[in-house]
Amino acid sequence: MIPELQATVRALVVDNMLKSLYFQFSLGSVPVHAVTYVGYWAYGSSSSSYLLNNVSGPVWVKALANITAFLQAIIALHIFANPTYEFLDTQYGIKGSAVAVRNLAFRTLVRGGYLALTTFLSALLPFLGDSMSLTGAISSIPLTFILPNHMYIIAMKKKLSSLQRSWHMINVVFFSFMAAAAAVAVFRLIAVDSKTYHAFADL
DSSP states (O other): OHHHHHHTTSSSHHHHHHHHHHHHHHTTHHHHHHHHHHHHHHHOTTSOSSGGGGOOSOHHHHHHHHHHHHHHHHHHHHHHHHHHHHHHHHHTTOOSOTTSHHHHHHHHHHHHHHHHHHHHHHHHOTTHHHHHHHHIIIIIHIIIIIHHHHHHHHHTTTTOOHHHHHHHHHHHHHHHHHHHHHHHHHHHHHHHHHHHOOTTOOO
16 A cells, blocks of 8 residues: 555656556565465464464564554554545534544544444454455455456457457456355355354454
């Protein structure tokens, strides 16, 4: 995300954004895959979904790692919730200085309430990760991989070669199957986990 943000500062934004996206989906994907494969090699399929549960070592190192994960989750939550915050600010006429009493009170109440609600739901549903996976299957995969390819085909259909068109169609079809398979798998996980766990379970 940082390369994308930096790319919007300089001129020729589209070219810079494309460069940053190429970087993210090539070199940027290496650490993600490395953690996945090395983690599976080290801990196997029986590892906890929260990797730090499997790590041994000094308590302070685990504490620091958990604090870092918590802060990263809070930051990511705010980034993805930003459109909602902006909508609410516009809807309720929040304008002017960010430190004005009315604006500060409204934002503290709304954003703090949002964090409190999501924290409560996370504690209430120990298998919330399954629900997040469902969200990924029915929204993130289509919005990230299917819709852009389809829109590109529609927008550029007269300029695309048959090879380019075929490539984008393959992406649409492949990721449609992936989204469907992920949704089926997640529904099964939710059904299994809802029978196994109880509300506010300490996992």
